[in-house]
Structures are given as structure tokens and as C-alpha cells.
Amino acid sequence: MKSESKQNQSDTSFWNSVKWTFGAFVFALGIMNILRGNDPALGVAMLFASALYFPPSYDRIKGVTGISLHYFLRIVLALLIIWINMAVGAISEGYYPEITG
Known part of the structure; x- marks a missing residue:
């Protein structure tokens, strides 16, 4: 039972890290x-969309609106x-030639 709890906690911290990383990327x-x-x-739309990936802001949005997005929809x-x-x-329009080469 104890090892199952540790596994669950490590899964949660992994997915939490993925959410923070993708939120920072967006x-x-x-x-x-x-x-x-x-x-x-x-750019502004992407800033608002990034709030769906940061766990604290997502929890706040979910608490205020009562709407929860399924993981599939977020993917x-x-x-x-x-x-x-x-x-x-x-990037695709060529405004960052140092990134695209």
C-alpha cells in the first residue's frame, strides 16, 4: 500500500512538471x-491559453467558473x-531568423 502511494505521488509530480513546462513554453x-x-x-491568446496549463491558475479558473477541461481536450x-x-x-513568419536559421 505504501509503495503504491509513492508511485502515485511520483506520477503526479511528473505530470505536474509536464504541465508547468508546457505552460512556460506557450x-x-x-x-x-x-x-x-x-x-x-x-500572442495575447497564447498568454491566456497558457493559464490552462499552469496548475495554480487552472485550479483558480476551475474554482471560479466551475468548468473543468478533460485532459484529452487540453492535449x-x-x-x-x-x-x-x-x-x-x-517564428514561421521569419521574425526570428536566429531561431529558424
């Missing part, structure tokens, strides 16, 4: 699109954010 993409991109509204949103940024974001 937040950075939002800042990049605001500062040097041609569509600052996309689909993550893939959509990456796809949008690679298609029309500041």
Missing part, C-alpha cells in the same frame, strides 16, 4: 508573438497551439 510563444510578431492578438488544445504557431506565428 507563455514564451505568446511573449514572442506580442513583441516581434505581426499579430499581437495571437488537443496543446497540439492546436503548436500547429498554429508553426503555421502563422512569429
Whole structure:
């Protein structure tokens, strides 16, 4: 029973780390699109979307609105954010030549 609790705790800390990392990634993409991109509204939308991946802000949103997003929906949103940024974001538009080469 005790080892099962440790396994559960390590799984939770792993997924918590994944959420924080992806939230920071989306937040950075939002800042990049605001500062040097041609569509600052996309950057602001990414900043708001990053709040869904930071555990404290997600818990706050869930507590205030009472709406909880399923993990599958959050994964689909993550893939959509990456796809949008690679298609029309500041990096794909060539505003960061030091990144794209």
C-alpha cells in the first residue's frame, strides 16, 4: 500500500512538471508573438491559453467558473497551439531568423 502511494505521488509530480513546462513554453510563444510578431492578438491568446496549463491558475479558473477541461481536450488544445504557431506565428513568419536559421 505504501509503495503504491509513492508511485502515485511520483506520477503526479511528473505530470505536474509536464504541465508547468508546457505552460512556460506557450507563455514564451505568446511573449514572442506580442513583441516581434505581426499579430499581437495571437500572442495575447497564447498568454491566456497558457493559464490552462499552469496548475495554480487552472485550479483558480476551475474554482471560479466551475468548468473543468478533460485532459484529452487540453492535449488537443496543446497540439492546436503548436500547429498554429508553426503555421502563422512569429517564428514561421521569419521574425526570428536566429531561431529558424
